[in-house]
Amino acid sequence: MNNQRRDRDGRDAKGRERSGSRGRGGPRRGYSASRPSERERRATPSRQVALEGLRLVREEDSYANLVLPRLLRSWRVSGRDAAFTTELFYGSLRAQGRLDAILGACVNRPLADVEPALVDVLRLGAYQLLDMTVAPHAATSETVALARAEVGAGAASFVNAVLRRVGERTLPEWLAEVAPDREQDLAGHLAVVHSHPRWVVRALMDALAGHGRSREEIDELLAAQNAAPSVSLVMRPGLTDLDELIDHGAGQGRLSVFAAAWPSGDPGGMDLVQQGRVAVQDEGSQLAALALALGADDLVRAEDAHWLDLCAGPGGKTALLGGLTVGHDADLLAVELQEHRTELVERTVAALQEAGCEITTRTADGTTIGGELPGRFSRVLVDVPCSGLGALRRRPEARWRRTPADIGHLSTLQRDLLRSALDAAADGGVVAYVTCSPHIAETRLVVADILKERGDVEQLDAREAVRAGVLPAQRAGVDLGEGPSVQLWPHVHGTDAMYISLLRRQGAPTVEGTA
Numbered sequence: 001m002n003n004q005r006r007d008r009d010g011r012d013a014k015g016r017e018r019s020g021s022r023g024r025g026g027p028r029r030g031y032s033a034s035r036p037s038e039r040e041r042r043a044t045p046s047r048q049v050a051l052e053g054l055r056l057v058r059e060e061d062s063y064a065n066l067v068l069p070r071l072l073r074s075w076r077v078s079g080r081d082a083a084f085t086t087e088l089f090y091g092s093l094r095a096q097g098r099l100d101a102i103l104g105a106c107v108n109r110p111l112a113d114v115e116p117a118l119v120d121v122l123r124l125g126a127y128q129l130l131d132m133t134v135a136p137h138a139a140t141s142e143t144v145a146l147a148r149a150e151v152g153a154g155a156a157s158f159v160n161a162v163l164r165r166v167g168e169r170t171l172p173e174w175l176a177e178v179a180p181d182r183e184q185d186l187a188g189h190l191a192v193v194h195s196h197p198r199w200v201v202r203a204l205m206d207a208l209a210g211h212g213r214s215r216e217e218i219d220e221l222l223a224a225q226n227a228a229p230s231v232s233l234v235m236r237p238g239l240t241d242l243d244e245l246i247d248h249g250a251g252q253g254r255l256s257v258f259a260a261a262w263p264s265g266d267p268g269g270m271d272l273v274q275q276g277r278v279a280v281q282d283e284g285s286q287l288a289a290l291a292l293a294l295g296a297d298d299l300v301r302a303e304d305a306h307w308l309d310l311c312a313g314p315g316g317k318t319a320l321l322g323g324l325t326v327g328h329d330a331d332l333l334a335v336e337l338q339e340h341r342t343e344l345v346e347r348t349v350a351a352l353q354e355a356g357c358e359i360t361t362r363t364a365d366g367t368t369i370g371g372e373l374p375g376r377f378s379r380v381l382v383d384v385p386c387s388g389l390g391a392l393r394r395r396p397e398a399r400w401r402r403t404p405a406d407i408g409h410l411s412t413l414q415r416d417l418l419r420s421a422l423d424a425a426a427d428g429g430v431v432a433y434v435t436c437s438p439h440i441a442e443t444r445l446v447v448a449d450i451l452k453e454r455g456d457v458e459q460l461d462a463r464e465a466v467r468a469g470v471l472p473a474q475r476a477g478v479d480l481g482e483g484p485s486v487q488l489w490p491h492v493h494g495t496d497a498m499y500i501s502l503l504r505r506q507g508a509p510t511v512e513g514t515a
């Protein structure tokens with residue numbers, strides 16, 4: 001199965017893989033036949049919820065960000081307990097590589113030989129001891145109790161012995177012992193210290209250099225990828241405004257003209273979110289959509305009547321584009337390969353459609369749209385499936401799932417989608433090629449290859465177009481690099497590492513009456 005599809009697309013509404021499972025055929029959990037929801041509820045189930053979340057991510061390949069809210073709801077964990085569980089669960093996933101290096105030094109057999117469920121318990125215990133402000137005796141005794149309840153008495157004494165060894169040193173002391181020497185093996189050192197796979201560290205260093213920044217920024221970048229992102233909201237164009245959001249407790253966004261900042265917690269209960277007038281969306285994603293919907297106004301040289309979103313699910317950028325078609329008197333076609341994701345797009349844009357925006361959705365393979373509707377669209381967004389290496393803040397488990405082989409499969413699909421997007425563009429139409437990965441093979445190399453291959457495409461300077469979506473007060477100060485494409489970074493812009501390249505088609509055949 002295509003890894004990209006499995007990881008990004010092949011899931012049900014609960015975030016579980018639809019078919020096939022990484023856990024299938026692997027070691028089964030041997031400690032309890034029942035799921036937490038079937039077991040006796042405990043007074044403070046925070047750690048049980050975190051453990052069950054780790055199991056679902058490991059065995060069922062679930063997305064952490066979909067699993068956790070569901071578990072918190074079904075276990076009725078809220079307030080400070082929910083905050084504790086969230087930090088423990090996400091933190092243990094992010095720190096997994098570093099924790100395993102430390103645990104490996106405390107266990108007298110390879111960690112790979114320890115039952116996976118027990119490794120999950122050990123990770124939770126070690127994370128509390130080394131990364132959280134939990135009192136050491138509480139961290140150890142609670143984790144031992146968790147092991148006893150979930151695995152058995154023998155497991156409890158094993159966990160007790162291992163965590164006592166872990167607790168003998170602080171995190172810096174452990175890193176000094178288990179991380180390779182920085183001078184001799186920089187990538188290996190950073191991989192342990194910042195808990196990223198070694199190949200990802202290398203790819204990100206290459207990405208920094210390839211996008212005109214310094215490799216020296218790698219520590220800052222990796223640290224930013226490990227920080228929990230603040231919650232940013234997007235206002236659907238025409239459906240709300242900042243004053244209304246401020247009345248609901250939000251603050252002004254940092255960069256995007258459509259952003260608002262949510263102080264803390266889950267904004268999902270807010271009426272504006274439930275009505276589809278506001279949603280959670282990273283400001284980098286907002287800027288990518290706005291670069292095309294607002295910033296390309298002076299770049300489009302075609303009749304500006306038809307817009308296309310070629311990879312639309314779940315519809316976050318579709319909604320920004322769709323809401324802004326109104327001011328341009330245009331319509332928007334949103335294409336998505338996976339039917340269940342087309343349904344998500346439909347839900348996302350429903351309030352905009354009710355407000356009169358002409359948005360049509362369609363389940364189709366985007367690589368064929370250029371052949372089917374050639375030369376029709378004045379603006380095309382192609383937000384391609386990618387490795388997601390720029391969004392690790394919000395997908396803590398993704399770094400452990402991806403492999404270098406994924407990049408090869410993905411970059412072939414990315415090229416095919418970009419070719420189709422360009423074929424669908426009218427003469428003078430603008431295509432925005434977007435990824436949430438800074439990997440050079442998914443960004444600059446894709447664009448460079450397509451530019452080499454086609455004589456009907458010119459690359460535009462995306463910086464001014466991106467700037468058009470930035471709040472006026474920040475415009476002068478925002479560093480958008482050397483151009484012509486824009487690469488955003490968590491450690492520089494506080495956004496996901498979105499890549500945005502604008503291409504204009506010239507000399508496309510004019511198509512009359514294509515529908």
Ligand SMILES: C[S@@+](CC[C@H](N)C(=O)[O-])C[C@H]1O[C@@H](n2cnc3c(N)ncnc32)[C@H](O)[C@@H]1O
Pocket residue numbers: 008009285310311312313314315316317318335336337338341364365366367383384385386
């Ligand atoms: C990066 S996501 C798009 C995110 C979306 N633009 C948003 O802002 O919510 C890429 C999407 O492309 C879809 N996709 C993958 N292959 C595709 C194809 N051949 N044609 C159309 N869509 C495809 C995936 O299912 C996924 O929903």
